Amino acid sequence: MSHSLGQFYPVESPLHALDPRAKILATALLVLGLFLVDSVPGLVVVAAALATLVAVGRVPLRTFLRLLRPVAFLAALTALFQVLFSREGAVLVEWGVLQVHEGGLWLGFLLAVRILLLVSAAGLLTATTAPVALADGIEDLLSPLKKVQFPAHEVAMMMTIALRFIPTLQEEGRKIMRAQTARGADFDDGGLLRRGRAMIPVLVPLTVGAFRRADELAEAMESRGYRGGEGRTRYRELRFGFRDALALVLVALVLVAGVLV
Amino acid sequence: MRLELRDVWHVYAPGNGFELPALRGVSLTVEDGEVLGVVGGTGSGKSTLVQHMNLLLAPTSGAVFVDGVDAGTLRKSELRRRVGLVFQFPEQGLFAPTVEEDVSYAPRQLGLAGDEVRGRVRGALESLDAAHLARRAPYTLSGGEKRRVAIAGVLAMSPEVLVLDEPTAGLDPVSRERLLELVTGLRSAGTSVVLVSHDLDEVAEVADRVCVLEEGRVRSIGDPAEVFYADPEVAPATVRVVAALGNICPGLGRPVRFGTTLQALRGLLEARG
Numbered sequence: 001m002s003h004s005l006g007q008f009y010p011v012e013s014p015l016h017a018l019d020p021r022a023k024i025l026a027t028a029l030l031v032l033g034l035f036l037v038d039s040v041p042g043l044v045v046v047a048a049a050l051a052t053l054v055a056v057g058r059v060p061l062r063t064f065l066r067l068l069r070p071v072a073f074l075a076a077l078t079a080l081f082q083v084l085f086s087r088e089g090a091v092l093v094e095w096g097v098l099q100v101h102e103g104g105l106w107l108g109f110l111l112a113v114r115i116l117l118l119v120s121a122a123g124l125l126t127a128t129t130a131p132v133a134l135a136d137g138i139e140d141l142l143s144p145l146k147k148v149q150f151p152a153h154e155v156a157m158m159m160t161i162a163l164r165f166i167p168t169l170q171e172e173g174r175k176i177m178r179a180q181t182a183r184g185a186d187f188d189d190g191g192l193l194r195r196g197r198a199m200i201p202v203l204v205p206l207t208v209g210a211f212r213r214a215d216e217l218a219e220a221m222e223s224r225g226y227r228g229g230e231g232r233t234r235y236r237e238l239r240f241g242f243r244d245a246l247a248l249v250l251v252a253l254v255l256v257a258g259v260l261v
Numbered sequence: 262m263r264l265e266l267r268d269v270w271h272v273y274a275p276g277n278g279f280e281l282p283a284l285r286g287v288s289l290t291v292e293d294g295e296v297l298g299v300v301g302g303t304g305s306g307k308s309t310l311v312q313h314m315n316l317l318l319a320p321t322s323g324a325v326f327v328d329g330v331d332a333g334t335l336r337k338s339e340l341r342r343r344v345g346l347v348f349q350f351p352e353q354g355l356f357a358p359t360v361e362e363d364v365s366y367a368p369r370q371l372g373l374a375g376d377e378v379r380g381r382v383r384g385a386l387e388s389l390d391a392a393h394l395a396r397r398a399p400y401t402l403s404g405g406e407k408r409r410v411a412i413a414g415v416l417a418m419s420p421e422v423l424v425l426d427e428p429t430a431g432l433d434p435v436s437r438e439r440l441l442e443l444v445t446g447l448r449s450a451g452t453s454v455v456l457v458s459h460d461l462d463e464v465a466e467v468a469d470r471v472c473v474l475e476e477g478r479v480r481s482i483g484d485p486a487e488v489f490y491a492d493p494e495v496a497p498a499t500v501r502v503v504a505a506l507g508n509i510c511p512g513l514g515r516p517v518r519f520g521t522t523l524q525a526l527r528g529l530l531e532a533r534g
């Protein structure tokens with residue numbers, strides 16, 4: 001099994017043991033708070049805190065960094081845009097129509113680091129929280145909205161199933177790619193258009209398979225008595241304890257420190 | 262062509278906590294023009310093994326040789342043409358609007374000319390009794406028909422070795438029989454076949470040699486009679502019957518196929534009157 005973003009990493013750790021609601025809230029807090037952190041020391045504080053949490057959560061650092069790789073590309077692209085198109089501060093480099101400004105450089109850096117930290121935080125949440133626990137947590141946190149007819153249970157269930165199937169679809173995609181490679185498919189050569197076309201023999205069966213899987217899952221769930229959130233009991237009851245409150249406070253403190261330094 | 266795997270190891274997900282050595286030093290050969298049966302429990306590494314035969318998976322250590330040449334030095338596309346690999350449930354890879362377009366995919370990828378492509382498609386579909394399906398849409402076919410079309414899609418490359426990963430899983434007895442006929446037909450035409458299967462009876466019927474995998478290692482390999490009679494617990498029904506009767510009626514020999522077993526038993530009964 002290859003570990004990928006959004007996948008649960010099943011080991012035992014203090015982070016795994018926390019109430020999912022505490023982890024979801026802490027992650028949300030971190031994601032929002034990150035936009036207030038705008039100094040290098042601040043970013044360092046948050047990054048150090050996240051690195052510590054990764055270690056506490058017993059997710060191997062190498063695995064964790066690997067799942068950041070695809071996002072790193074996105075972050076780099078965002079940074080590049082900022083660097084090339086922002087016109088703030090002194091001009092550092094001028095090359096034809098291209099100008100690199102001091103402000104742009106800083107903004108690009110800031111955005112890229114924020115994206116990476118954000119994704120790390122989300123990745124840490126899903127790596128240390130079993131999908132079912134995640135769904136229960138989300139449902140609980142959204143449950144006040146049930147009063148206004150918001151389908152909290154259904155939304156939570158949809159999110160979990162989506163998360164749960166990302167790695168499955170990835171694996172399926174890889175398998176179909178190998179099968180088509182055995183029939184002479186070539187995914188590495190040629191320009192963008194050609195590579196896009198080469199993906200058709202993968203995307204068609206993948207889509208068909210996804211729909212079939214969705215059907216099967218729905219039938220399997222119904223045949224095992226699933227009928228939505230009404231009157232449903234839980235296998236594991238959630239308990240928000242002292243530890244969870246403490247964790248939440250700690251994250252808040254880290255953020256305050258990140259904003260202030 | 263002669264295919265050789267030498268001390269092949271394969272580790273999935275190396276170094277991330279889910280590390281799993283699926284193959285632990287497998288050495289075997291696929292001789293020119295033979296049918297090699299590969300059996301073993303689920304998770305024993307059969308699918309992992311066969312994907313090394315055309316280097317879809319690279320060995321973590323060890324090497325694969327084609328006619329004595331390190332397969333790693335051959336062009337990948339060439340290797341994949343010469344060693345045709347049909348995955349488990351190959352029908353999941355059907356994607357084109359019609360059967361003939363789907364089967365023509367591999368020959369077109371090889372850059373063959375139009376006439377040659379059409380010839381290959383017709384030939385491959387005919388070998389699988391599927392010529393009449395050429396204009397149908399793959400998704401309208403029955404399970405067995407889809408399976409045959411998917412196999413034709415690999416056969417259209419005219420491979421020198423055809424590797425079939427559980428080709429009969431989920432097929433009815435008649436389709437199964439037909440597929441085994443294809444295997445023996447290919448052998449008479451000089452193509453080697455690697456047949457992975459959970460069905461020991463069908464392996465006994467067509468294999469020239471058998472390889473038993475267990476937890477990523479070769480537990481035994483060789484003549485089907487040798488392999489199966491050494492271990493009658495995991496042997497086809499024919500062998501289990503003869504092994505069970507062996508002590509009360511010696512002289513049955515060591516038949517493996519259904520036909521030869523029947524003959525031996527009939528001979529014995531007739532001799533006793």
Ligand SMILES: Nc1ncnc2c1ncn2[C@@H]1O[C@H](COP(=O)(O)OP(=O)(O)OP(=O)(O)O)[C@@H](O)[C@H]1O
Pocket residue numbers: 001002273274281283301302303304305306307308309310
């Ligand atoms: N892509 C993969 N990533 C990680 N582990 C894998 C992967 N594919 C297979 N494995 C593992 O490798 C081992 C061998 O799997 P393999 O599919 O080769 O077995 P098999 O003999 O073909 O089984 P079956 O009879 O069920 O098809 C199993 O333990 C399996 O869980």
Ligand SMILES: [Mg+2]
Pocket residue numbers: 307308309349426
């Ligand atoms: Mg298999």
